[in-house]
Amino acid sequence: MNKKEMLGAGFQLTRGRHGEDPFYSSAKARRANQRIDQLRRAQSDVSNGRSADSKESVVGSISRECENESASQKLVPELVSETSPSSSSNLERFLESVTPSVPAQYLSKTSLRERKADEDKRVPYFVLGDIWESFAEWSAYGTGVPLVLTNKDRVSDLAARFPELKTLRSCDLLPSSWFSVAWYPIYKIPTGPTLKDLDACFLTYHSLHTPFGGPGSAQPMSLVEPKESEEMSLPVFGLASYKFRGSVWTETGGxxxxxxxxLFQAADKWLRSCHEAEMAESKVVVPESVLKKRKREEEWALEKKQNAEAAKKKNAENRKLIFKRAEQYSKEYADKEKELISLKREAxxxxxxxxxxxxxLLFIIRIRGINAIDPKTKKILQLLRLRQIFNGVFLKVNKATMNMLRRVEPYVxxxxxxxxxxKELIYKRGYGKLNHQRIALTDNSIVEQALGKHGIICTEDLIHEILTVGPHFKEAxxxxxxxQLKAPLGGLKKKRNHYVEGGDAGNRENFINELIRRMN
Known part of the structure; x- marks a missing residue:
């Protein structure tokens, strides 16, 4: 809430109290200020040598005169206190003036057995609707200035839209409930350079909670009608200010x-505690297992990101190398073919x-099943990795492999x-063994991951190593x-007979390429 206040010439800060006229008259205020000046002059004369009796007489007469005129007019707020103006500082009078007073109501604790109200244990409380009335806002020209929130909602409209706000009781609120009021001057009468200290603005903090009972006082309540004269005040427990000058507000110092x-420290500590409480409430208690999982997932995500970036960088470097090697292999194959042709022509x-x-290099294809197969032949086929019909493998030519092939010749x-x-076999039907899994050769990274340590980083390297039976042929x-080939197009002729006898089994040398075309 914002409160607009007028600072009088007597440095007394007042507010419109509950039940008084919320309008203000500047002429009446000037007359009241003149009487305040008379009161001060009388006080000065008393301090210079007059007796205490004459002091009380002058002060009492002027005070009664001010009170009579204020009571007859009922338009000007109370500006003169019962005590002498010099008895308290302007800050103390300001704190006294801004302390709201609201009608007190009581809830008495009733015994469960006797159902009897105990008047000695009455606990006062107030209704929030009374706070709106205690801060009646008025301007220097006598025109009522209603408080406006968000440029459209007045306090009265807000209370009408949410009627439950007016009926809330202070004893039902949390101990941390509070409200603050802004106090700032909008006019200075009279004006002048000597009154620049009156530009101070204040923010007062008040508590909305009234303690009710103890921890074990959960008993039925009965309403006790309050007396008309009973009121309770909401004193200031914290203060914040802007343009505060101690020479005017704290005249005596100390x-x-x-x-x-x-008051400043209390306000700062209160705001800090409220902020810490909000932060503590906003923090949700997360189980330790969830925190560990989050941390683990974050580490995995970071590792995955780093690996992806490293792989991208490495692929960019390998792409140039792969292109250069493929060009080199193509030239090598072409040169070898030209050399073979030239040698034949020369001969x-x-x-x-x-x-x-x-x-x-040999390529072996199994053409018969397991029917009527002897154990030794079966074992050799297993060593050659030919476990199913129409399986095919590459094999290096040497004495041991040729002896094994002669024993299983009727079956392959x-x-x-x-x-x-x-090239056609590897590109079309090539699968690699990676982590004991059968994986299609769709990416050079698969070849590099398995054979990169042997310098084979792409499919072209693999083809070259197999075709030339290089030093790492065994690993490749x-x-x-x-x-896994399909049945040959057109079928087999006589798989029980040897190839030289018009059958399909045995060595067919270069004519294996024609069979590969039909089965690939």
């Missing part, structure tokens, strides 16, 4: 300065024949694959899962 400092010109070097067919056959061939 105790007044201590009072100001204590033909000399009237001879060029004999191709012995092949280093094999030959020497060329570059085209190797073991990485490749056995090829």
């Amino acid at each position: 105790s007044e300065n201590q009072l100001v400092n204590s 033909k010109l000399k009237g001879g024949f060029y004999v191709d070097p012995e092949a280093k 067919t094999y030959g020497f694959p060329n570059l085209k056959s190797v 061939n073991n990485f490749l899962w056995p090829f």
Whole structure:
């Protein structure tokens, strides 16, 4: 709430009290200020040598005159206190004036057995609706200025929209309930440079809670009608100010300065405690397991992000290397083909024949099942990883492998694959063995992850290593899962007979490439 107050010439800060006219007359205020000046002059004369009796007489007569005129007019708020103006500082009079008084009501504790009200244990409380009336706002020109919130809602309108606000009792509120009032001057009469100290603005803090009973006083309540003269005040427990000048508000210093400092510290401590309480309430207690899970997920997310960034950077570097190697392999294959053609032409010109070097690579395909198979043959087929019909594998040519093939020759067919056959098999039906799983070769990263330590980082490297039977042929061939081919287009002729006898089994040398085309 904002409170607009007028600062009089006597440095007394007043407010409209409950039950008085909320309008203000500047002419009446000037007459009242003149009487205040007379009262001060009388006080000064008394301090210069007059007797205590004459002092009380003058002060009493002037005070009664002011009170009579105020009572007859009933338009000007009470400006003269019962005590002498010099008995308290302006700050004390300000705190006394801004302390609201509200009608007190009582709830008595009733015994469960006797159902009898005990008047000695009455607990006072007030209704929030009375606070609105205790802060009647008025301007210097006698025109009522209603309080406005958010430029459209008046306090009365707000109370009408939410009637339960007016009926709330202070004893039902939490101990931390509070309200504050802003006090600031809007006019200075008379005006002048000597009154610049009256620009001070204040923010007073009041409590909305009245304690009720003890921890074990949960008993039925009965309403006790209050007396008309009984009121309860809501004193200031904290103070904040702007443009505060001690020369005007704390004339005597000492105790007044201590009072100001204590009020400032109380307001600061109260606001800090309220903020800490709100922060504590806003914090939700999270189980330790959830916190550990969050931390673990954050670490995983960070690690995943870092790995993705590292992989992206590495892929960018590998892409250039892969392109360069593919170009190098293509040139190597072309040069080898040209060399073979030139050697054959040279031999033909000399009237001879060029004999191709012995092949280093074999491709074996199983063409028969397990019916009527002896244990030794079955074991050899298992060693060759040919466990199903139409399975195919690459194999290095040596004496041991050729002896094994002779023993299982009725169940397999094999030959020497060329570059085209190797590429088509790996690109179309290639699967890799990674972490004991069969994974399709859809990305170079799969090859790099399994064979990167051997310098094989892409599919072209794998094809080159298999075709040329390089130094890491064993690792590369073991990485490749056995090829699962389809039944040959057109079928097999006589798989029980050897290839040289018009059948399908046994060695067919370079003609294996034609069978691979039909089965791939």
